Amino acid sequence: xxxxxxxxWNKFDFAWVINLFGTAVGAxxxxxxxxxxxxxxxxxxxxxxxxxxxxxxxxxxxxxxxxSSKKPGSDITEVVEEHFGxxxxxxxxxxxxxxxxxxxxxxxxxxxxxxxxxxxxxLHFAEPNRAVLSLVLIAALISVMLFNERVMLKITEWxxxxxxxxxxxxxxxxxxxWNLAIVQELPTVQGFFVTLWLTIPVLVFSFNHSPAISSFTxxxxxxxxxxxxxxxHIGRTEKGASTMLLAFVMLFVFSCxxxxxxxxxxxxxxxxxxxxxFLANKFDNPVITxxxxxxAFFAITSSFFGHYLGAREGLEGLYIKLSGKQVNRRKLNIxxxxxxxxxxxxVAIINPSILGLIESLGGPIIAMILFIMPMYAIRKVxxxxxxxxxFSNIFVVVMGLIAISALLYGLLF
Numbered sequence: 199x200x201x202x203x204x205x206x207w208n209k210f211d212f213a214w215v216i217n218l219f220g221t222a223v224g225a226x227x228x229x230x231x232x233x234x235x236x237x238x239x240x241x242x243x244x245x246x247x248x249x250x251x252x253x254x255x256x257x258x259x260x261x262x263x264x265x266s267s268k269k270p271g272s273d274i275t276e277v278v279e280e281h282f283g284x285x286x287x288x289x290x291x292x293x294x295x296x297x298x299x300x301x302x303x304x305x306x307x308x309x310x311x312x313x314x315x316x317x318x319x320x321l322h323f324a325e326p327n328r329a330v331l332s333l334v335l336i337a338a339l340i341s342v343m344l345f346n347e348r349v350m351l352k353i354t355e356w357x358x359x360x361x362x363x364x365x366x367x368x369x370x371x372x373x374x375x376w377n378l379a380i381v382q383e384l385p386t387v388q389g390f391f392v393t394l395w396l397t398i399p400v401l402v403f404s405f406n407h408s409p410a411i412s413s414f415t416x417x418x419x420x421x422x423x424x425x426x427x428x429x430x431h432i433g434r435t436e437k438g439a440s441t442m443l444l445a446f447v448m449l450f451v452f453s454c455x456x457x458x459x460x461x462x463x464x465x466x467x468x469x470x471x472x473x474x475x476f477l478a479n480k481f482d483n484p485v486i487t488x489x490x491x492x493x494a495f496f497a498i499t500s501s502f503f504g505h506y507l508g509a510r511e512g513l514e515g516l517y518i519k520l521s522g523k524q525v526n527r528r529k530l531n532i533x534x535x536x537x538x539x540x541x542x543x544x545v546a547i548i549n550p551s552i553l554g555l556i557e558s559l560g561g562p563i564i565a566m567i568l569f570i571m572p573m574y575a576i577r578k579v580x581x582x583x584x585x586x587x588x589f590s591n592i593f594v595v596v597m598g599l600i601a602i603s604a605l606l607y608g609l610l611f
Contacts (some may be wrong), residue, residue: 203426203427203430204430205427205430205431210421211431211434211435211438212438213351213352213355214351214414214417214418214435214439215435215438215439215442216354216355216358216359217351217354217355217358217410217414217503217504218257218407218410218414218435218436218439218504219358219362219407219439219442219443219446220354220357220358220361220500220501220503220504221407221409221410221500221501221503221504221505222253222404222405222406222407222439222443222447222501222504223358223361223365223443223446223447223497223500223501224301224305224497224498224500224501224502224505226400226403226404226405226406227365227404227447227450227451227497228472228473228474228493228494228497229400229404229472229473230400230401230404230447230451230473231450231451231454231455231458231463231473232463232466232467232473232476233396233397233400233467234397234400234401234451234455235451235454235455235458235460235463236393236460236463236464236467237385237389237390237392237393237394237397238380238383238385238389238393238460239380239381239383239455239456240384240385240390241385241390241393241394241397242451242452242455244390244394245394245397245398245401246444246448246452248597249401249405249444249448250440250441250443250444251590251593252401252402252405252593252594252597253405253440253443253444254436254437254440254441255590255591255593255594256568256569256572256594256597256598257407257408257411257436257439257440257568258432258433258436258437259572259573259576259585259591259594260274260408260411260567260568260571260572261411261414261415261418261432261436262429262432262572262582262585263277263571263572263575263582264277264411264412264415264416265415265419265425265428265429265432266281266575266579266581266582267280267581268280268581270419271416271419271420273412273413273416273511273515274294274411274412274511274515275287275290275291275294275511275512275514275515275516275518275519276515278290278291278294278571279291279519281575281578281579281581284519287519288516288519288520290567290571291512291515291516291519292512292516293563293566293567294508294511294512294515294567295509295512295513295515295516296563297408297563297564297566297567298409298505298508298509298512299509299512299513301409301505302502302505302506302509302538302542303541303542303545305498305501305502305505306332306335306336306339306502306542306543306545306546307542307545307546307549307550308494308498309335309336309339309495309498309499309502310328310331310332310335310336310546310549311549312491312494312495312498313331313335313495314326314328314331315491316491316495319487320487320488320491328546328547328549329543329547332543332546332547333543335546336539336542336543336546337539339499339502339503339506340506340535340538340539340542342503343503343506343507343510343535344531344532344535350503353503354500354503354504357496357499357500358496358500360492360496361493361496361497361500362446364489364492364493364496365446365447365449365450365493366446366449367489368450368453368474368486368489368493369446369449369450369452369453370453371485371486372453372454372456372457372477373453375457375481376453376456376457377456377457377459378456380455380456380459380460395600395603395604395607396604396607398597398600398601398604399561399562399565399601399604402561402564402565402568402569402597402601403561403564404447405440405443405447406564406568407439407504408508408564408567408568409504409505409506409507409508409509410504410505410507410508411508412507412508412511413507413508413511414432414435415428415432418431418432418435454473454477457477458476458477458480462476462480472490472494474486474489474490474493474494475490477490478490506538509538510531510534510535510538513534513537514527514530514531514534517530561601561602562601562602562606564601565598565601565602566598566602568598569594569595569597569598569599569601570595570598570599570602572594573591573594573595573598576591
């Protein structure tokens with residue numbers, strides 16, 4: 199879209215690029231090289247070409263959907279009701295919540311396991327009481343979310359900078375161990391497309407920062423006020439976040455895949471461990487052993503904040519829609535925090551192995567809300583008619599349908 203308005207990059211937009219990057223880089227990146235690399239090198243090259251536009255166009259459309267409300271300041275759950283009616287509003291708000299909440303459960307469990315492993319294996323202390331450790335960690339994360347938005351953005355920035363540096367450092371550190379034999383292996387046509395089909399959902403999961411999009415859009419709206427300015431800054435900031443994700447995540451994935459053989463990647467999948475744990479075991483290397491837990495900690499913590507925003511928004515939206523009452527937002531924030539503290543703590547104590555299950559069930563819902571719903575709104579909602587007729591719309595719908603079909607295939611077969 200042509201904009202007469204232009205502006206230089208500023209600190210506010212750059213802070214949101216970092217925040218959106220931090221929301222996306224969570225548990226997904228720690229497992230993405232395993233899933234993406236098992237099919238060989240060339241399907242991975244094709245994925246690297248499509249994942250940038252896929253991430254950018256889908257998230258930008260979702261942000262424009264939030265921006266399309268007649269009432270400035272409406273979050274995604276309110277915009278859904280405004281455009282699609284009360285019943286659809288409740289249903290989509292429920293889907294939105296259940297797309298994000300299970301991932302939050304993973305992060306509560308994941309941060310406990312990461313810190314517990316670090317205390318035992320790297321610091322060589324006795325294993326701490328799991329109930330106490332998980333309560334302290336989850337309460338600390340949730341208490342950050344009770345501060346104002348700028349405090350949360352600042353803390354996420356502090357977390358993401360070391361994450362980016364360590365990811366880049368590890369990607370470069372692995373280069374001497376690259377084995378280029380995999381480049382010469384050409385997949386069959388069928389193998390190529392099956393690999394693509396089954397990996398697209400993992401790409402959706404690994405690059406997904408939709409839980410932060412509603413908060414991001416409202417924040418941009420408050421900052422820039424006018425529609426054209428807000429729209430311009432949303433598009434540009436989202437492009438910055440998608441480009442940054444593409445560069446750092448795919449470099450890390452390629453570096454891991456060129457270091458390990460397909461058989462080793464299959465072994466990592468069977469052991470159900472993150473790629474960094476497998477690399478640490480393979481090389482018995484103090485650098486990877488030390489920085490691996492750091493990547494996991496920074497990735498899970500930064501992603502937790504973005505997913506918390508989305509889950510809280512979904513929970514509060516559900517409460518308001520089902521009760522029909524308007525309540526004090528500050529009180530609702532505190533009630534939501536107590537609910538999340540209890541549920542996340544409970545799951546962290548039980549310590550279930552839920553990553554595969556959540557990716558299977560959460561993925562189709564993410565794809566429906568992130569890829570399909572905004573495209574449907576562009577066709578049906580007058581306020582979004584301005585975005586009709588773009589090739590990118592068809593591309594987003596096709597990718598969304600592939601993601602949904604592949605995950606349904608995984609559940610059925």
